[in-house]
Amino acid sequence: MEARTFKNPILPGCYADPSICRVGEDYYMVTSTFEYFPGVPIFHSKDLVNWRQLGHVLDRPSQLDLDGTPCSKGIYAPTIRYHEGTFYMVTTFVESATGARKNFYVTAHDPAGPWSDPHWLQDAPGIDPSLFFDDDGRCYYTGNRQPPGGQQYPKHMEIWLQELDLRTHQLVGPKISLWDGALKLAHAQEASHLYKIDGYYYLIIAEGGTGFTHSVTIARSERLTGPYEACKMNPILTHRHLGQQHPIANVGHADFVQTQNGDWWLVCLGSRPYGGHYRNLGRETFLAPFIWENGWPVVNPGKGIIETEMPRPSLPEHRWPTQPAxxxxxxxxxxxxxxxxxxxxxxxxxxxxxxxxxxxxxxxxxxxxxxxxxxxxxxxxxxxxxxxxxxxxxxxxxxxxxxxxxxxxxxxxxxxxxxxxxxxxxxxxxxxxxxxxxxxxxxxxxxxxxxxxxxxxxxxxxxxxxxxxxxxxxxxxxxxxxxxxxxxxxxxxxxxxxxxxxxxxxxxxxxxxxxxxxxxxxxxxxxxxxxxxxxxxxxxx
CATH class of the missing domain: 2.60.120.200 (Jelly Rolls)
Structure with a gap:
């Protein structure tokens, strides 16, 4: 008999900042790698629970030069997307202790590779980039940056949008400010993703920093460029109200995916402290369902949090051969x-x-x-x-x-x-x-x-x-x-x-x-x- 529940995290250990996409009945996911090489592991699943690693997106020195990169710098928060036969992975390379950073994307026709050498993006400030393909096929880039009018409080950031020309591999047109916080004094706005669902553009954001106060917020608009309306239930996901004794902490940095059956799930990062508030395993990848009510997502209805054991997706269970220990x-x-x-x-x-x-x-x-x-x-x-x-x-x-x-x-x-x-x-x-x-x-x-x-x-x-x-x-x-x-x-x-x-x-x-x-x-x-x-x-x- 197939299992009726699954165990979180779905990727245990230091697999932070997950991003996911679906192609037919196949799911693909990537995570951050910081100063480690190869960069950006890519995983494949048929049921959202069991994952096998296909390899790494950045597996050649020509793609990833980490010489002199300090600890915990390097590759931050990749996003994976698929459009008309091509996979795209966009990410930030933080190259120095002072935070000097560059954003780039690579492409592949086979998620197992080979992936292209980087297309470095000029005048693309901030971190945690994402790509969105609109109905007309045009591609848009989102990232974070300091607000043009200046920061009004510590770590105050905004989410911005610009079109990406896939022929020249560069950003074109005006930069448009989309979002600068769901709540007053919510800080470290980052990790944005755009989706178009039932006529609305939805923007999800990580806010509150990647530590104990981490969270996921959401806004929507009938126009790509806004203005965006905040969800009154924000944050739609956080564990900061559960206290430091809860077994899962610092939940945030989410990405959405819809199954071929029409169900909605998200992946996000979180940590499992133990022996006190110590997180030796780093930030891991978790999975949770959500539904739509009145045009807004409700995560794990009735509970609103990530659990260590949850009901499985309504997909046929698909286990992969296990590697020897x-x-x-x-x-x-x-x-x-x-x-x-x-x-x-x-x-x-x-x-x-x-x-x-x-x-x-x-x-x-x-x-x-x-x-x-x-x-x-x-x-x-x-x-x-x-x-x-x-x-x-x-x-x-x-x-x-x-x-x-x-x-x-x-x-x-x-x-x-x-x-x-x-x-x-x-x-x-x-x-x-x-x-x-x-x-x-x-x-x-x-x-x-x-x-x-x-x-x-x-x-x-x-x-x-x-x-x-x-x-x-x-x-x-x-x-x-x-x-x-x-x-x-x-x-x-x-x-x-x-x-x-x-x-x-x-x-x-x-x-x-x-x-x-x-x-x-x-x-x-x-x-x-x-x-x-x-x-x-x-x-x-």
Missing amino acids: CDHFDSPTLRHEWNFIRTPRGEFWSLAKRPGYLRLKLKPETVMEEANPSFVGRRQQHIDFAARVAMEFSPQSEREAAGLVLLENTDFQYRMEISRGPGGGSALVIRLIQRREGTDTVLAEQAVPAEAGAGAAAGKAAELRERRLYMKVEAIGQSYSFYYAVQAEQWFALYENADGTILSVDVGGGFTGTYIGMYATAHGATSDNFADFDYFEYMPI
Whole structure:
């Protein structure tokens, strides 16, 4: 029997700012990626609940140059739309710590790609762009900006509209002010989308900032250019009135979709705080139904909020084959869940140098600086989880290290790494390093037993066996525990019950959730050395 309810979030982990469109009986969705590469994951669904990742929209360095991009800058709030055989994805690239930004769009005939190189838009201020195709086929761009008359209160923004010429790939005609707030002193007006429904143009907006006071508001007009009438029920969706003990927080940034059966649903972002108001998983993607009453949307009628379990859409359930929890790196390409920090530069990773292993070359860069380190990671997607790796690595100096990292940003992280002992001796040590506010503290250090290779054949085989080590992290809520083994499944505790709250945006700042990954570094030195990872396993517990 098909399930009658579904679980929120539909995309767990740091999948923020969702945008959705439907083509026939197929649904496509994209989310933000900030400083991570490839950019903008694209997902496909038949039933709005079960999603498979097709790939990434921005998967080539020619599309996305993240060199020097600070943490939590980069790619913001993509919008996906479909018109007459072509998919469009428009987004903002925030390129500097001062907020310098550029807006662009790319196109494709197949949502799985390839997508075009960017069409950079001139004189397109603000963030969170969206596209709207009117009945006559003309395309319009919406975004946010400071009001031409100046801001009347902190973070006061307005939503503006301009036509986009798809032949020249540029904005044309006048900029038209559409909206500057549903409520007095509602701030951070952004994330607008336009729709035409039953003769009205509807404009939805995210207001209140992307934190606890986040919300969705809506206005409508009989004319594209306005004036727009505010819905008297605004905000039509928020959780800010539910208090900080509610299991879903900072709900907002919505996009609408109508099913082939005529039903209406929205996707939006939200977070699941745990262990206090800490959001290690970042901002995730949620799904909710709504109906129309008197020309206005009513979200989740009778309740008005996003719930963790809700009735399913009236669509045939369509599940996709599940990926194994353990990646043995047997494929010629990395699985879609893996990311780099910023655009990968140099040939520092390989699945071909040693088939069945991910090889990471030691780079001078580290995960403690805003650079492109030798790192391959994925999102933490569950409150309780376990992740483990098998690594073969022989550090040649005390500067060389490789291992497992849990990353909030450059200044807040845990690193479980193998390196040489003090003075560069031959002994290997495993360390757990907590980095908080940019300061490293060694929480635990343990010599790796020399008899790790006991029983192995003599010579080269023994050498390889001696440098194989297993590492594991287990999290139960905000308690993170770290283990190592020199023989498979014979685990020793390195450090237990470490404070996980430093991996929350509420401590470390920014917009992303926790990433878990493999890395290798020579700490500023040039090295030809490398680390081989036999597998990486991630699973909820």
